[in-house]
Amino acid sequence: MPTLNLSGAMRLLVLVxxxxxxxxxxxxxxxxxxxxxxxxxxxxxxxxxxxTAVSGSLAILVAIPxxxxxxxxxxxRVAESAMQVLNVGTTIPTLxxxxxxxxxxGIGTVPAVFGLFVATLLPITRNTYTGLKxxxxxxxxxxxxxxMSPGQRLLKVELPNALYVIFAGxxxxxxxxxxxxxxxxxxxxxxxxxxxxxxxxLYDPVMMLSGAIPTALLAVxxxxxxxxxxxxxxxxxxNPGRA
Amino acid sequence: xxxxxxxxxxxxxxxxxxTAADHISMEVPSGEICILLGPSGCGKTTTLKMINxxxxxxxxxxxxxxxxxxxxxxxxxxxxxxxxxxQIGLFPNMTIEENITVVPKLLGWDKAKxxxxxxxxxxxxxxxxxxxxxxxxxELSGGxxxxxxxxxxxxxxxxxxxxxxxxGAIDPINRAVIQDEFLKMQQELKKTIMFVSHDIDEAxxxxxxxxxxxxxxxxxxxxxxxxxxxxxxxFVESFLGEDRALKxxxxxxxxxxxxxxxxxxxxxxxxxxxxxxxxxxxxxxxxVMVNAKRQPVGIINAAVARTTKGHCRDHxxxxxxxxxxxxxLRKVASLMFSNDMTWVPCVDDDGxxxxxxxxxxxxxxxxxxxxAHSGAGEASPSSSASEE
Numbered sequence: 001m002p003t004l005n006l007s008g009a010m011r012l013l014v015l016v017x018x019x020x021x022x023x024x025x026x027x028x029x030x031x032x033x034x035x036x037x038x039x040x041x042x043x044x045x046x047x048x049x050x051x052t053a054v055s056g057s058l059a060i061l062v063a064i065p066x067x068x069x070x071x072x073x074x075x076x077r078v079a080e081s082a083m084q085v086l087n088v089g090t091t092i093p094t095l096x097x098x099x100x101x102x103x104x105x106g107i108g109t110v111p112a113v114f115g116l117f118v119a120t121l122l123p124i125t126r127n128t129y130t131g132l133k134x135x136x137x138x139x140x141x142x143x144x145x146x147x148m149s150p151g152q153r154l155l156k157v158e159l160p161n162a163l164y165v166i167f168a169g170x171x172x173x174x175x176x177x178x179x180x181x182x183x184x185x186x187x188x189x190x191x192x193x194x195x196x197x198x199x200x201x202l203y204d205p206v207m208m209l210s211g212a213i214p215t216a217l218l219a220v221x222x223x224x225x226x227x228x229x230x231x232x233x234x235x236x237x238x239n240p241g242r243a
Numbered sequence: 244x245x246x247x248x249x250x251x252x253x254x255x256x257x258x259x260x261x262t263a264a265d266h267i268s269m270e271v272p273s274g275e276i277c278i279l280l281g282p283s284g285c286g287k288t289t290t291l292k293m294i295n296x297x298x299x300x301x302x303x304x305x306x307x308x309x310x311x312x313x314x315x316x317x318x319x320x321x322x323x324x325x326x327x328x329x330q331i332g333l334f335p336n337m338t339i340e341e342n343i344t345v346v347p348k349l350l351g352w353d354k355a356k357x358x359x360x361x362x363x364x365x366x367x368x369x370x371x372x373x374x375x376x377x378x379x380x381x382e383l384s385g386g387x388x389x390x391x392x393x394x395x396x397x398x399x400x401x402x403x404x405x406x407x408x409x410x411g412a413i414d415p416i417n418r419a420v421i422q423d424e425f426l427k428m429q430q431e432l433k434k435t436i437m438f439v440s441h442d443i444d445e446a447x448x449x450x451x452x453x454x455x456x457x458x459x460x461x462x463x464x465x466x467x468x469x470x471x472x473x474x475x476x477x478f479v480e481s482f483l484g485e486d487r488a489l490k491x492x493x494x495x496x497x498x499x500x501x502x503x504x505x506x507x508x509x510x511x512x513x514x515x516x517x518x519x520x521x522x523x524x525x526x527x528x529x530x531v532m533v534n535a536k537r538q539p540v541g542i543i544n545a546a547v548a549r550t551t552k553g554h555c556r557d558h559x560x561x562x563x564x565x566x567x568x569x570x571x572l573r574k575v576a577s578l579m580f581s582n583d584m585t586w587v588p589c590v591d592d593d594g595x596x597x598x599x600x601x602x603x604x605x606x607x608x609x610x611x612x613x614x615a616h617s618g619a620g621e622a623s624p625s626s627s628a629s630e631e
Contacts, residue, residue: 147322
C-alpha cells in the first residue's frame with residue numbers, strides 16, 4: 001500500500017537523520033562540549049525546579065481557594081469583575097511582571113518567585129472558577145434537595161465534578177511556569193536561564209542549548225506528571241481519560 | 244400528610260413583582276399521590292419546590308405530618324423528604340452505590356446498614372445489585388438512571404416524596420414501564436407524594452388526586468374521576484381535552500360496572516334453549532357456552548341456533564372475547580369496538596364467568612356523572628368525589 005510505503009520511507013529518513021546527527025556531533029566534539037556543562041545543568045536544573053515548585057505550589061494554594069470563593073453564589077456580584085481583572089492580568093507579559101516585581105522587591109529569588117507566582121495564579125483561578133460554575137444546575141439542585149449543606153455540596157459534588165477542569169488549569173499554569181523560569185535569571189534568581197542567556201550573550205550555541213534542551217524536557221516531564229496525577233485523582237465517572 | 248397553608252411566592256423581576264404561587268392551600272392525605280398539573284409557568288413547580296425550600300416561600304406555611312416545617316433546619320427538612328427531579332441529577336463522580344447511599348450517610352447510618360440498604364433498593368427497582376452498584380451513572384441508560392434517582396430518594400425511607408416531572412425525560416415506552424413499577428412500589432411503600440406533571444394522561448394514571456394550576460392559582464383539586472366528570476371551569480375543561488370522557492375509561496375497573504346477570508348455556512342444552520335464552524337476555528347474535536366450572540368454552544351463534552336442531556356441544560364456535568374483573572374500561576371499549584359487540588362476558592382470576600359488562604352500562608356510567616354535575620355547576624365542592 002502506498003501509505004505504508006510512505007510512512008516506511010519517513011521512518012527510514014528519520015533513522016538516517018538521527019544517524020547523521022550522531023556522526024556529526026561525535027566528530028565535531030559537541031557531545032564533549034555538552035558533557036562539559038553537565039554539572040552546571042544538574043545544579044541549575046535543581047534550582048529551576050525549586051523555583052517552579054515554590055511558585056507553583058504557592059499559586060495552587062492561593063488560586064484554588066480564590067476560585068472557590070469567587071464561584072460562591074454570594075460572590076456572584078463581584079466574581080465577574082474579579083475574573084475580568086485576572087484576565088487583564090494574564091495579558092501582561094511575564095517579562096514585564098518580573099521587571100515590575102524586581103522594581104519593588106529588588107534582585108534575587110523572592111521577586112522571581114513572586115513574579116512566577118503571579119503568572120501562574122491566573123490560569124488556575126480561572127479554571128477553578130469556570131470548572132465550579134460549569135457544574136450542572138441540576139446536580140446542584142439534586143445535592144441541595146437531598147439535604148447536603150453548602151460545604152458538603154462543595155466537597156462531594158462541586159469539586160469532584162470540576163476537578164478535571166481544575167487539573168487542566170494547573171497543567172497549563174505549570175507549563176507556563178517551567179517555561180518562564182529561565183527569565184528569572186534576568187532578575188538574579190538563577191535557573192537554567194543562566195546557560196541560555198549567557199550562551200546567547202557569548203554566541204555559544206552549545207551553552208545555550210545546554211540550558212534550552214533541559215528546560216524543554218522539564219516542561220514535558222512536569223506536564224506528564226500532572227497528567228498522570230489527574231488521571232489517578234479525578235473520579236472515574238467524570239474522568240474522560242478513564243471512561 | 245402534606246398540608247399547604249396559603250403558600251405564596253412572589254418573584255422580584257426587573258419587570259416588577261411576579262406572583263408565581265398565589266395563596267395555595269391544599270392537603271395531601273398520607274399514602275396518596277397528588278399530581279400538580281398545569282401548563283408551563285402555572286406555578287406547580289414553584290409550589291413543589293417551596294415544600295423543601297429549594298424556593299423560599301414569600302409567605303405561608305408547610306405542614307408535614309401535622310408539624311409546621313418553618314421551625315425545622317433546612318438540611319434536616321430536606322433529608323426527611325425524598326426528592327426526584329426531571330434531569331435525574333445523579334452525581335456522575337459517584338458510583339451507583341454511593342449515589343443511593345448519599346442520604347443515609349448524611350444521616351449517619353453505619354456502613355453495614357447503608358450498604359445493605361443499597362442492595363435492598365436495587366432489588367426494589369429490579370436492577371441486579373452486583374451488576375450495577377459499582378458502575379457509574381454515565382454507564383446506564385436514561386431509564387435505569389431515573390430508577391436509581393427514585394432509589395436514591397427512597398433510600399432513607401422518607402415518609403414524604405417530591406417528584407418534579409420525574410419521568411418527563413424518558414421515552415414513552417420506558418416511561419410507561421417505570422410508571423407501572425413505581426405504582427407497584429407505592430402500593431407497598433405508601434409514601435405521601437407530590438408529583439409535578441404536565442401530562443394529563445400521566446396524571447390520571449398516577450394520581451390519587453390531581454391539582455390543576457393556572458397562573459399561580461390552584462384552580463381545581465379533585466380525584467381524577469371527579470376532575471374528568473366535573474371540570475370546574477372552561478380552563479380545566481380545555482386543559483383536560485375534549486376526549487376527557489374517554490380518559491375516564493382508564494379509571495374505572497370492570498368490577499365496578501359488571502352485572503352478575505348473564506345468560507349462559509351448557510353443552511348439554513339444546514339449541515332451542517339457547518335461542519330462547521338469547522331472546523330472554525336480549526342478545527342479538529350469540530350466547531356463551533360454559534363448562535361445569537363456568538369457564539367459557541365457546542359461543543352459540545343465533546343464526547345457527549335458528550336453522551339447526553341438536554345440542555349446543557355440537558354447534559359451538561371459537562372461544563369468545565372475555566375481560567378480567569381488574570381490567571379497565573378502556574380495554575373493554577377497545578374489545579367491543581374491534582369485535583363489534585355490545586356486551587362482553589367478565590371472568591375472575593380463575594377464568595370463571597362471573598357476569599357481563601355492556602356498552603350501555605359504560606355509557607350510562609360516564610353519562611350519569613355528567614348529568615349529576617351539570618346542575619350543581621360551580622357550587623359543587625371540589626373534593627366531593629369520595630361521597631359518591
